[in-house]
Structure formats: C-alpha cells, structure tokens
Amino acid sequence: MIRLLPFVVAALLPLVANDYLLEIGSFVAIQSISVIGLGYLTGFAGRISLAQGGLYGIGAYTAALLVTGAHCPPLLALPAAILAAVLVGTLLGSPAIRLSGLYFVMSTIGLQQIIWIVLMHWSSLTNGPMGVREIPPLSVAGFALASPERFYWACVVFAAGSFFLARRVVASRFGLFLRAVSDDELSAATSGVRVVRTKVLALALSSAWAGAAGFLHAFFLRFVHPDMFTLDLSVVQLTMAMFGGYRSLDGMMIATLILGSASEYLRPFGQFRLVVYGGILLLTMMLAPRGILPALAGLRRRR
C-alpha cells in the first residue's frame, strides 16, 4: 500500500497547503519525472549516469528559448524539449554506453560539464550567464496555468502520466531485454537480443524523461539559468533514483517525495539541514543498498 503514498499525498496536498507548499509539491512532481527516467539506466540497465541534470537543463532551455524567443505556444515546446534532450543524450551518450562501470560514469560527468559550459558560454543562443527571463506561464490552448495551484495540478498530471508510461516501458519486451542485458550482455546477445540497440534506447528514453521534466521546470520559476543544471542537480537526481531502489518505479516515486520535500520537513534543523539529509542517505546506503522499498518489504517478512 505504501506505493500509493505519492498519489495520496499529491491528491490531498492542495486541501491543506499554502502556495509555498504547492510549489514544493510541483518541484517534487517535476523531479520525479526526471528520476523515473534516470531509473531506466540506474535500475534497469545497471548504468549510473551523472548527466541527467544536464539533459534536464537542455529540456528547460529548449522550452524557455522557444516560448520567449520564437513565441512558440508552450505545449508545442514540449516535443521540442524532449527531442533536444534525446538528441544530445543519445548522440553524446551512445559512444559511452558501451563502456562499463566507472568508465561510463566518468563519461557522463563529462557530458554534464559540456552541457553546462555550452549553456553558460554560448551567449548568442542561450543568453549565457544572464539566463532566460520572463518566461510566460504554462498555458494549454490559451488557458494560462499561472496560479501555483493550477501549475501544481499540471505537474501532477505530467508526473502521473510519466509514471504510468514508464510502467508500460518497463513491462514491455524492451524492459525485459534491458534487464537481461544488465545481467549478462554476452548471453543476451547469444539469446538474440540487440545489445547495443537496447542500451541506446534506454539512454534515449532516459533523456526523453529528463527533457520533459526540464520543460516543466522552465515554467516553474519562469526563469532558467545554467547554474540550475549543474552536477549538483545530477547528483540529487541520482540519489533519488538510487534511494528509491533497484528496478522499482514505486520506490523511485517515494524516494523523490521523501528527499525532494526534505527542505520542508528538515526546517527545524535549521542550518544543519544538509547534515541530516546526508545522514539519511548514508544510513540508507548502509542499511538498504537496494533502496527503501525492498528494505521495507524485508522488514515485513522478518516479522
């Protein structure tokens, strides 16, 4: 039943929350999309990526530039944001996806840094360190979702849609092949699986989810800046994906809820907030290396 927790919280939050809490709710919903996408790589393909924050930034910048510069209707910027993230992620990531373990992680850190440098220094396109300002509110067919509550619901709908689509992806033959490849590439190949194609598709899907989340991010603060999409963000999203657990979409949703809203409930700890946050992570990795949900299931079984 714990897997329903994010949905219950999402449905009830507007009843009790003020605008500030709704903004945190929107933030958590947006993060969950990117985290689920990262989960294709961390949970299902057995590859750890530290470029997700950068690809998320590509989605955010594509949306921001299209709606401010080209006055593109926001929803039309969504496929563009997804496509841009997929192109960057797949073109720059697929030479690296053949690498294993640490070598792949290193190359994703490189990709992350390249994206930040381009956003920061290609000023004629991205407006460089000035960022992109005055992004209009998200609107659907002329109906503006300007209030925190309306935007919150838009984020929840997107997050739920991404979650259920991801469940289909994971249950598809591709999901099966991906888990087989991550267990044993050689016997996957001799069982007829297109190993490289499967891994590249995982990369593309993971980038697509990052792009969609980045799209929403552009309309969240209605301002984007390269420093929002640094390695820090990639680390945070990776933490959420790992904390949520191995091959568990439910776990990733719960982890995003717990860690994404930490800034709020850790408020009593004041300046020691990050210390407590770090402590939580450390304890999880030691006590539940496969993530929170399998650990909870294990506790229940032991009783």
Add this chain to the structure above:
Amino acid sequence: MLAVSDIRLSFRGVRALDGVSLTIGAGETLGIIGPNGSGKSTLFNVISGIYRPDSGSVAFQGRTITGADPRAIVAAGLARTYQNKRLFGSLTVLENVLVPAMRTQPGSFLSDIAGSRSGRDAGEAKAREALAFVGLDDLADTEAASLAYGQQNRLELARALACDPALLLLDEPAAGLSPSERSDMRGLIERIRDRGVAIALVEHDMRVVMQLSSRLVVLDHGVVIAGGTPAEVTENPEVVAAYFGTPIDD
C-alpha cells in the same frame, strides 16, 4: 550443416586453436572431447560469434558466419549453452526463457507500450513449453539466481531451445550433476536429438558422450588429433596418450 575449416586463433601468442576443421551433418550428434584447455570452449566461442578467428572459416547451412554478430548467428538457427552458467540471475526462470522466445514474436516495443498482449502471450506460451520440456515449469516464477546447480543446467538448456535451433552447441551440460541428474540430462538431450536438432556436445562424462554421440572428435592443444565412431576413438593410441600420457619405455 556446419562446416568449420582450418580455424586458427591465438591469445597473446598462445595458440588456442591451431587449424581445427570439423563438420556436423543435419540431425547428427557430434561429441567433442579432449583434456582441459584443449580448446573445446574456445571453438564454441568461435562458432557462436563471440570470438573472431585469426584465420579459417565457419559455414552454417551454406552461409559463411565467421565472426558474424552473435545475434545474427542465433537468428540463423544456431544456439548454445554455457559451461559456466551465464543465466540472467535477476530474472525469473520464465523470463530467462522469454528473452529468446520473444525474438520471433509479432509486435514491437511500441505495440507493447500501446498495451498489445499478443506477442507477449505467444512468447510466454513458447517459454512455458520449453520449461515444461526440461521440467522447470513449477519454478517459472523463481529468481534464476536462486536455482540449484542442476536446475541451472536445465534452464540453460531451455533458454537455448527457445532460440529454435537447428544446431545446438552444448558446453558440458552434465558437469556438476549428480548421477540421477546426469541420466535425466542424457534423456533430455536424447529427446532433443530425436526432434531432429543437430547437436555438438562438449562433455567430460564419457558415458554421456559415448551414449549420445554418433561420432567423436578429439581436441588436444587446439588440434584435432582423432575422429570417428566412439569405439574407434577409444582405441586410438593418440587419444589414450593425450588423456593418460605415453607409456614409459625401458
């Protein structure tokens, strides 16, 4: 059906295969024996496309497959098992067999996403059939990593069968099995043979090899030192020397 000619392969100067040639006819069971390190598994890796030989060629059903992509070789009808049990450990028993079984099913990733079940259902039916054949249908939902050793051997076999092979390469299917499991495994291989599937069998258990193979090939130090019927091979002095050494003359 399979023609391996003059395969040579060296690893850092060590000659693993030094001009190996052999053929397998349709429906034939060829036993490949030889001491440890004689090149049997290496030969399998060359045939199944994992290693590219330095020279020589492999032809399967008239087509050259030397160094081809392993996936293309499976698609041509050549499947294998692994001596060191390369199962998909985190997948269930059923899923292990479903991976090859989905290869030939209708539909695609996108139709799966759209919710079509037809390909999946057909694949599962085929996978369950292969599991029932090897007697693992009761364990379909068990994680493969938690299977007992003998069950892992049978799952390897089921996974290879789900590739619809015309030729099956079996790498020590009876290794590590108890005597009763061995005779079960022998029975399974016999039934596969009786379906008309050609088999190349690498095996150390001589009883199993002798009973199943119509012909034997003996490898030693990457060279074929003898070939013929089981009876001929066991009387060949070179084979005896390869296994037991040469007698000391006074």
